[in-house]
Amino acid sequence: MPSRRDILRYAAVGSAMTIGLGAGALAWSGTLLGEYSVMDMGAGGEHAAHAGHDASASAAGAGVSVTSLTADPDRPADVHVRFVVRQEPIDVPGGRRVDGFTVNGTSPGPEIRATQGDLVEVELVNESVTDGATLHWHGIDVPNAADGVAGITQDAVPVGGRHVYRFVATDAGTYWYHSHQVSHEQVLGGLLGAIVIDPAGTSAPEPATDVDVDVTALLHVYGGEHTLNGRAADERVEAAAGETVRVRVINTDQGTAAVWSAAPFRVVAIDGHDVNASTDVNGQRLLIPAGGRADVAVRVPSDGGAVRLQVGGARGVIIADSSHPEASAPPATQPQDTLDLLSYGSAEPLAFDPTAPDRSFDYVIARRFGVIDGRPGNFWTINGRMFPDVPMFHVREGDVVRMHLRNDSGDVHPMHLHGHHVVVLARDGVAASGSPWWVDSLDVHPGESYDIAFVADNPGIWSDHCHTLPHAVDGLVAHVMYEGVTTPFTINGEAGNRPE
Known part of the structure; x- marks a missing residue:
C-alpha cells in the first residue's frame, strides 16, 4: 500500500x-x-x-573480493562488544513511545569506547529486525569487509543471524555506527550509537584540546521529537570552575545541526580530525552536516556560573561548576553568522x-x-x-x-x-x-x-x-x-x- x-x-x-x-x-x-x-x-x-x-x-x-579486505584475522581483539538488535517500541525519556529499533535494548545503543591502535571486534546478532540489519562505522576508515553496506560488502544479517566486524581503531576521534540496510528507515528509527576512540599514549595534548571532562552529545529525532543522548531533555555536566569540557556533538539526523553559545567556545575537531590552532568562537554558530561530528571545548566560568552550549537548536548541554550543580544558563539567540571552517585555525602542510x-x-x-x-x-x-x-x-x-x-x-x-x-x-x-x-x-x-x-x-x-x-x-x-x-x-x- x-x-x-x-x-x-x-x-x-x-x-x-x-x-x-x-x-x-x-x-x-x-x-x-x-x-x-x-x-x-x-x-x-x-x-x-x-x-x-x-x-x-x-x-x-x-580480482580481489571485498570479503578478503579484512583486519588481521589472527590478532586477538582488544575491545569486544556483542550487540543484539531488535525491532521494537522505544520509550523516549521525557518524550513519547515510538516504533523503532534498539541495540541491546536501548536507542541510541551503547557507546563503544576504544583507544587508538585497539583492534575492535563487534558481534552483531539480529533478534527481530525483519528486513535484516548491518552495522556501518560512520567516519572510521575500516577495511572494506567491515564497512557494513548490505549488497556491497556483506549480506544483510537476517533474523536469527549474526555477523562479526573487526577493524583497528587507527584514528582517534568521534564517530558513530548505524545500520546500512534500509537505512532511511532503520537509522531514522534509532539503530545507531556513538563510538569514541581516545588517543594513544600519555604525552600531553595540545593546549587547544587539553580537556578535563569529556562528554558525548548525540542528536537524534524520534518521531518528530528532538533528543539529546536519547532523552527529550537538556544534558547537565558538572566540572570544576576553570576546567574545560570537551563536548563531542554527533549529528545522526537528516539535516544540518547548529551549535552555539553565549560564551566563547573552541572547535577542536571535525569528523575525528583535530583542528590546528583552534581559536575562540564568539557570536557565531557552527553548522554540522547530517552524519557529521564536531568536538567543541567549553570552559566552566570561574565565578561559579553555568554555560549553555546549544546543540541542534532544541536541546542544550548545560555545563556548571560542580559546587553549584543547579546553576542555570538560559538559551542564547542563535547567531546569524556562521563559522567558516574554510579559514578557521592555522594552515599546515x-x-x-x-x-x-x-x-x-x-x-x-x-x-x-x-x-x-x-x-x-x-x-x-x-x-x-x-x-x-x-x-x-x-x-x-x-x-x-x-x-x-x-x-x-x-x-x-x-x-x-x-x-x-x-x-x-x-x-x-x-x-x-x-x-x-x-x-x-x-x-x-x-x-x-x-x-x-x-x-x-x-x-x-x-x-x-x-x-x-x-x-x-x-x-x-x-x-x-x-x-x-x-x-x-x-x-x-x-x-x-x-x-x-
Missing part, C-alpha cells in the same frame, strides 16, 4: 508528466532495477576516460600534493523527472545521469584523487564518502586558508561547489552518497571502486539487500 506521501508524489509527477508531454519540455527516462551488482553500475568508458584510464582494467583478472592528482572527477548533483523501479518521481542525477546509470569512480591504490563537487539542485546535500577522509581545497573557487579541513561528511549547499582531495589508500568498493538518507533512496549515491576489487554480493536479490 503506498503511503500518503507516495500518493501525493505520484499525483504531482503524473501532472508534471502530462504537462511535459504536452509541451515537449521534459525528458523522461525509466529504469527497472531488479537484482543488480554495483559492479555493473556506471556508464562504462565515458567516466573511466575522464579519470584517465580504462575502466575495463578494473575487472581484469580474477598536507602529506600529499593535491595539485598533481592521478585522477580527477566531477560529481555534479541535479535532478530530473523519471521512473526508478516503477516509481515515478523527480529524482537526483549525478553528472546528468539517473540511478543506476551514475558514474563509477575508478581508482588505483596509491592514487591522489581530486574531485569537484557541484550542487545544481535546490537542496542541501551532506555528502559522505565511505572508507576515506577528504580534505577541502576550495569552495566556489576560494582556496582554503585555515587548518586543513578534513571531513567525511560535507554539506554542499544549492549553487555551491567544492574541490576536495584524498589519497586512495584503502582498497575496496565504497559508497559516496548523500546522508540525507531519503535522497540516497532516490538515487543520490555513487561509488569509488579500486582497480581489481570485486564483490560477490548483490542488491534486491534473495538476500534482501537494500543498503539505502
Whole structure:
C-alpha cells in the first residue's frame, strides 16, 4: 500500500508528466532495477576516460573480493562488544513511545569506547529486525569487509543471524555506527550509537584540546521529537570552575545541526580530525552536516556560573561548576553568522600534493523527472545521469584523487564518502586558508561547489552518497571502486539487500 506521501508524489509527477508531454519540455527516462551488482553500475568508458584510464582494467583478472579486505584475522581483539538488535517500541525519556529499533535494548545503543591502535571486534546478532540489519562505522576508515553496506560488502544479517566486524581503531576521534540496510528507515528509527576512540599514549595534548571532562552529545529525532543522548531533555555536566569540557556533538539526523553559545567556545575537531590552532568562537554558530561530528571545548566560568552550549537548536548541554550543580544558563539567540571552517585555525602542510592528482572527477548533483523501479518521481542525477546509470569512480591504490563537487539542485546535500577522509581545497573557487579541513561528511549547499582531495589508500568498493538518507533512496549515491576489487554480493536479490 503506498503511503500518503507516495500518493501525493505520484499525483504531482503524473501532472508534471502530462504537462511535459504536452509541451515537449521534459525528458523522461525509466529504469527497472531488479537484482543488480554495483559492479555493473556506471556508464562504462565515458567516466573511466575522464579519470584517465580504462575502466575495463578494473575487472581484469580474477580480482580481489571485498570479503578478503579484512583486519588481521589472527590478532586477538582488544575491545569486544556483542550487540543484539531488535525491532521494537522505544520509550523516549521525557518524550513519547515510538516504533523503532534498539541495540541491546536501548536507542541510541551503547557507546563503544576504544583507544587508538585497539583492534575492535563487534558481534552483531539480529533478534527481530525483519528486513535484516548491518552495522556501518560512520567516519572510521575500516577495511572494506567491515564497512557494513548490505549488497556491497556483506549480506544483510537476517533474523536469527549474526555477523562479526573487526577493524583497528587507527584514528582517534568521534564517530558513530548505524545500520546500512534500509537505512532511511532503520537509522531514522534509532539503530545507531556513538563510538569514541581516545588517543594513544600519555604525552600531553595540545593546549587547544587539553580537556578535563569529556562528554558525548548525540542528536537524534524520534518521531518528530528532538533528543539529546536519547532523552527529550537538556544534558547537565558538572566540572570544576576553570576546567574545560570537551563536548563531542554527533549529528545522526537528516539535516544540518547548529551549535552555539553565549560564551566563547573552541572547535577542536571535525569528523575525528583535530583542528590546528583552534581559536575562540564568539557570536557565531557552527553548522554540522547530517552524519557529521564536531568536538567543541567549553570552559566552566570561574565565578561559579553555568554555560549553555546549544546543540541542534532544541536541546542544550548545560555545563556548571560542580559546587553549584543547579546553576542555570538560559538559551542564547542563535547567531546569524556562521563559522567558516574554510579559514578557521592555522594552515599546515598536507602529506600529499593535491595539485598533481592521478585522477580527477566531477560529481555534479541535479535532478530530473523519471521512473526508478516503477516509481515515478523527480529524482537526483549525478553528472546528468539517473540511478543506476551514475558514474563509477575508478581508482588505483596509491592514487591522489581530486574531485569537484557541484550542487545544481535546490537542496542541501551532506555528502559522505565511505572508507576515506577528504580534505577541502576550495569552495566556489576560494582556496582554503585555515587548518586543513578534513571531513567525511560535507554539506554542499544549492549553487555551491567544492574541490576536495584524498589519497586512495584503502582498497575496496565504497559508497559516496548523500546522508540525507531519503535522497540516497532516490538515487543520490555513487561509488569509488579500486582497480581489481570485486564483490560477490548483490542488491534486491534473495538476500534482501537494500543498503539505502
